[in-house]
Amino acid sequence: MGKTTLLHLLGGLIKPKTGEIIIDGQDITSLSSKNIDQYRGQNIGIVFQKPHFIASINILSNLLLTQKLAGRKQDKNEILAILENLEIKHRAYAKPNTLSQGELQRASVARAVLNKPKVILADEPTSALDDQSCEQVIQLLQKTAVDLDAALLIVTHDGRLKDIVNHQILLG
Structure with a gap:
């Protein structure tokens, strides 16, 4: 199994052929397609390898939509604070195709933690x-x-992270 497949399983994007995936006491493999989408929106933040945003709307609108689809109150100030922390607040009203790859990646992180x-x-x-x-x-x-008492799983080939993360599992 590859690293992306592992993340897709844990994120409920694909179902395993056998077994269960339990997150916070919930077997996500037993959820219907509709319910897994809702569960994912409320409980799982995903930073995809390639950023996925709606091209016709700006980054702020993409992130407001993320809150709405998860059934959360739309909070522009919360979004702007996260974008500021990632040093891309000035790009909030820009459309995705005008952002650099690095800016898009940081916007993806904002969406995942939002x-x-x-x-x-x-x-x-x-x-x-x-x-x-x-x-x-x-x-x-x-x-x-830490603030959310959430589990964080990073899969990467980026050697810069080896001295930063607490626990490492090497897949061969």
């Missing part, structure tokens, strides 16, 4: 980032995980 998930899954969250942005993103992910 709904205060119980689990944060990150697939190569720092691959498109310079060293300073890499450190900021990892610090935000770690701080958010």
